[in-house]
Structure formats: C-alpha cells, structure tokens
Amino acid sequence: MTRRRSLLRAAAALPALPLLAPSRTRAQGGSSRSAEWKPDRSITLVVPFAGGSGTDAVARILADLLGSRLGVPVVVDNRAGANGTIAAAHVARAAPDGTTLFVTTNTTHSANPSLMKHIDYDPVADFTPVARVGNLPFMLVVGEAVKARSVRDVLEMARQAPGQVSYASGNSTGIVAGATMARMGGVQMLHVPYRSTPPAMTDVIAGRVTCMFVDIAAGLANTQAGKLRVLAMSTKERSALMPEAPSMAEAGLAGFDINSWNGVFGPAKLPPEVVATLNTAIREAIGRPEVRQRFAAIGFEAFSGPPAELDAFVRAELVKWRDLIEAAGIEKE
Template identity: 40%
Template structure:
C-alpha cells in the first residue's frame, strides 16, 4: 500500500471516531412535543440534567406543543442528524398521529433514529368531584342516563384513543374535547368546565392527592401502585382493555452510530440508577430501557397496533 493511499484511508476513518470522542462539543437541544408540566416534559428535564452532568455540555429542553405533537415531530424530522437535536416523545407522535391528525408531514418509521426506549406512562380516568359518580360503572350509567350531555378532555393521543374506545365499547355518548397539553385539560376539569378526562398519571396523581379530581379507573392492564384501590377499566367495565403510553428518545434519521451509542450508554446508566428509577416510578412512570436496535423494532411493532386501535375506535382524523 502506498503512503498516499494509507494517508487517505486514515483520514476517511477519522470522522466516526472523532465524532464519538468529541460529542457533544456544544449545547444539545431536547425537543418535547408537549407543554411544560406534562409527563414527557418532566422526564425530559430530569434526563437533561443527568446528560448535562455526564457530557459536560448544556442539554436544553425545548417545548413545541401543538397538533398532538406533530409540530415538534416535523421540526425534528427536518433537523440536522448530528446529535444536537434530540426528540423525547411518545406513541402520540410515533404510533398514532397519522390516525388522528390529517396530513401528517413526516413518516414516523423512516424520518427518525431510534436511540433508546425509556419506559411507559400510566393513564387513568378522572372526573370533577362534583360529578355524582364514584366508579367507572357509575360514570357509564350516568352517561347513558344523560346522553350527549357529558364531555371529556384529552391532552394526547393516548387520551384520544382511550376515550373513543371506551365510549364505543361502553355504548355511551360523550363529546371529546382535545387540548394541546394534559395540563390545560386537567385545569378545565378542576375548574368544572369539563366533567371527565383521561389523564396521564404524572400530571394527574398530584391533583388526586389534593382532592381536586376523583380517580375512577386505570387504562392499562395493571393497577397503579400509587392508587392500589383504583381498579382498571378491564376489571370493572371492559374485559381485556389495555392502552398505556410509551416513552422514548429519538433523533432525526441518519444520526451517526457512534453518537447514538454514546447517548444510549448514558441513558442506560441514567435508568439503571435505582434511586432515579424509584423516583420516576413513584411519580407515575414505568421505567423500561431498550437499546437503539431493540427500540427500533419495538417502534415498528407498535405502529400497526396503535393504528388498529385508532381504526377500531372509529376516530376520524382532524
């Protein structure tokens, strides 16, 4: 091999190793598709603080709520895939958006790099305490006795799909009211403007503790540890009902593998810390780590599942 050819080959090998060694050398943005105070926002800020300490560079959370997360997802999909724009999001943007929003301008399976799965987000049905119901069967009976007089709030796709599925299978009529964030919807429930909501546990649990909303039933397969006396929808109304959200970290498609590996390793360490995991579980998350390749397979499997749920719920894209 000539000296010149050897030099060329050596230079060609530099970018990947150098990228891994120097990343990040400036601030990194973590885009969140929901507003401040949401479950995803809270998780993102906790992770950002950890990554900043680990990498020695700022990790800044940027909220871009709107259109069930489509605004943020579109922004990230068009960003440079250099590792300086990350996306902490859920099944809302990556599995369900195309079923509930018209003209989604990105492909959730092709326009993103899957970095790591972070876990799940529990959800449950709540009502304003002034509504004369204390259980989900009572709510269903009340809705049947008062057709088209109740409305329910949602702040993400999980809420939209759970609400539509629940009302269809229970045979009741309630008007869905979509909010850009769960916080906005929950505020209106507490204010008496909306009687019912499907909320994520991270946002809803503090309001339950304060007595501002009454919890009725969990949307997933298991009861919440924080509310062990609250049954699941499956237990008291619709056998087999199981719809809970998942949470993960992405970047634009085409991110360098060494950068993905560097971030993935730090996320793994973050979730492996028992104190951190316990704290996240306590406020309403289910901590589950999956590395990039495994997470990518998970996302591809979840997409048809949620799209089928949208179809079966009879939801019309808006």
C-alpha cells in the same frame, strides 16, 4: 540485494491505496464499549407538549441526567400544538449532529398517522431511534363536583344523558382511551380536545368537562390534593405506581388496555457513535435504582434498551394504534 531491488520495483508498480483512518468501534445495541461521542455545545430536548405535561416532567429529569453525564448544558424546548406534529417536524428537519433530540410518545410515533389526514414527517424514515425511556400509565379521573365513583357510574351518566357527558384530551392517548371507553360501554360521549394536558385538567377540575384520561406524571399532584378523583387505570392490570386504583377490566370493561410509552429519537442519519453515546448514557442512568425511584416519584415507569429494540417497537406500535383507532371508530381529521 538483487532480490530486494526487484521487490521494491514491484511495490512501486502497485496502485496507491488510500490511508485508512483509525477504526471506531460501532454500537452493538448501545454497548458502552463503543466509541465515545463528545458534544461540543449544548443539547436541546424537544418536547411535543406544554410545560406541566408528563412528558415535560420526564424530559426535565432526563436533561439533568444527560447534562451530568455529557458535560454540556441540556435544555428542554416545549413545542406544543397540532397533536405533537409541530415538534416532530422540527426535529425531523434538524441537523443530525446530536444537538437536537426528541423526547416523545406514542402520540407522534404511533397514533398520529392514523388520527390525522396529513402529517409533515414519517415516524420511521425521518428519525433515528436512540432509546426507550419507559411508560406513562394513564388514569381515568373526574373532578370533585362529579358524583361518579366508578367507571360504571360514568357510563350510566352517559346512558341517562346521551352526548352530554364529556371527556377531555390533551394527547392521542386521551383521545383514543376516551373513544374506546364510550364504544366499549355502548354510550355516546362528547369529546373536548385541548392543545395539551394542563388546560384539559383545569377544566375537568372546574367541572366544565366530566372526565379525562391523564397520565400519572401530569395528574399526580392534583389527585394527591383531592382536586381529581381516580376511577381506574387505562391498562388491563393495576399499576404499581397507583396500586389502589382498579384496572379498566376490573372496572367492568374487559379487554380495555391502553398505555403510553416514552422514547428518545434524533433526526434521521444520526451518526452511530452519537447514538451509542446517548443510548449508553440513558441506559446507565436508568439502570440505577435511585434514578428509577426519581422517575417513579413523578408517576413514570422507567426502563430502557438498545436502539434496535426501540425501532422494532415503534413499527409494531404503529400497527397496534392503527387497530385501536379503527376499533374506536375515530375518523382522521
């Protein structure tokens, strides 16, 4: 009894320790074993391009998949303009609670820092990587009225009429791919920029602009309808989504390799449990063959990975796109 009283007095003399909250397993590369986050209201997927763009089509499928998994409405908010900077700045300023997410591409997170003199966000510091979603392969297309049947034909037209053959763009991939084609082909071409892809396609179809690089997801319906003719893919190898189209290397421009990627981000300081839940939902959905086929049907190569992989990828892509833009001779605007 004397020993017990001594122990109690010693315990009473110790400083009080805070009560520990129950531990929560943190995400290990987006593992499904991490603590589950339960959203209590709707989630908004912000898209930096207009409806009808490839990224918009991807976001709408993603909204359906996430809504089913998380049990809350998931809506798409198109905030087009200023090469995606309007949407990017909006998400960067949003509360980091998981209800505002960014479905975006290399335009905002790889190319803009090297294309624009001023942007109101930092693609690394102002965002939390959630998950890669896949790639948006691009193709060089012309309208029915254009006689060109190959990349060589377009370049020859430009040689015959310097500065009169034009290319449209609705995003950074279109800008950089068009300028790279002109540089590698040794010709002068007129760049005609648009706010987004759909109006750019409209003018190419109408013959007001000679050609453009457009992602399969946005241009597929018009190519199937015969309104646009595919001359080549923008990558060094053929795409499994359009195997009949030659690569730019096959078409005569060896070393041409430009591709567009797609990913999901949240604002900076997004809680780990939110990132883990979203990453798991995306990866498990894309892991299903029927979901990948659903994306493939719109011209999108779907795949995913852990948040850390997307973070490293973005940092590397910023360097890659800087080099592409400098090589193409594009000056910041």
